[in-house]
Amino acid sequence: MPADQQKPKPSTAVSQAGSVRRRIARCLDGRVEHDEDWVASELPVALSYNGQAHVVMLATPNDLEDFALGFSLSEAIIATPQELALIEIRERLEGIVIDMHIPQPRAEAIAARQRNLSGRSSCGLCGTQQLEDVMRHPAAVAAGIRTSGEVLHRALRSLEAAQPLNQRTGATHAAAWVDGRGDLLRVREDVGRH
Numbered sequence: 001m002p003a004d005q006q007k008p009k010p011s012t013a014v015s016q017a018g019s020v021r022r023r024i025a026r027c028l029d030g031r032v033e034h035d036e037d038w039v040a041s042e043l044p045v046a047l048s049y050n051g052q053a054h055v056v057m058l059a060t061p062n063d064l065e066d067f068a069l070g071f072s073l074s075e076a077i078i079a080t081p082q083e084l085a086l087i088e089i090r091e092r093l094e095g096i097v098i099d100m101h102i103p104q105p106r107a108e109a110i111a112a113r114q115r116n117l118s119g120r121s122s123c124g125l126c127g128t129q130q131l132e133d134v135m136r137h138p139a140a141v142a143a144g145i146r147t148s149g150e151v152l153h154r155a156l157r158s159l160e161a162a163q164p165l166n167q168r169t170g171a172t173h174a175a176a177w178v179d180g181r182g183d184l185l186r187v188r189e190d191v192g193r194h
Helices: 064-074 105-112 147-163 162-167
Strands: 014-016 019-028 033-042 044-049 052-061 085-093 094-103 172-178 184-193
Touching: 014 085, 014 184, 019 162, 019 184, 033 162, 033 172, 044 064, 044 105, 064 094, 064 162, 064 184, 147 162, 147 172, 147 184, 162 184
Parallel strands: 044 094
Antiparallel strands: 014 019, 019 033, 044 052, 085 094, 172 184
16 A cells, blocks of 8 residues: 555544644645644533533633633523523533533523424524524613724734634634623634534
């Protein structure tokens, strides 16, 4: 077998904040080169509310508290951040479990939804039962919030430097919270799979 077609040897998985170093094969100009590179990691993350398993999502295993809160808010499981109490984040062989507590009426509402969340890619559409379930109207943005294109461009220019995982792997996207001057206050990265 030619050297450029040999199977890559398994490498020791060295992990660094949401990424893992792996043996890879690069195909360039009809040649295959074997090397090592940083690859963004993604693990199954199970979300459990009041002792009841709810959903398993795939996520980069960084900032899991923010991931759980953001999912809970965007899926209307809770109405405000104060309704969510993080109990524990447990690593298991199969992935990560996030145990949370929410008010009992919220837990009952989850059970009443009868929603199948399997096969979701976090777009919010897959897994819904009826078209009516697709349309969720967020609360209106408070009056008085205005920004300029210059502020947005300033934030975008600084975003890349605030993405260490993407700099290492070239395979993640980010969301940022920005103040009125365009200064980044928070940046979160995840596998860029959509």
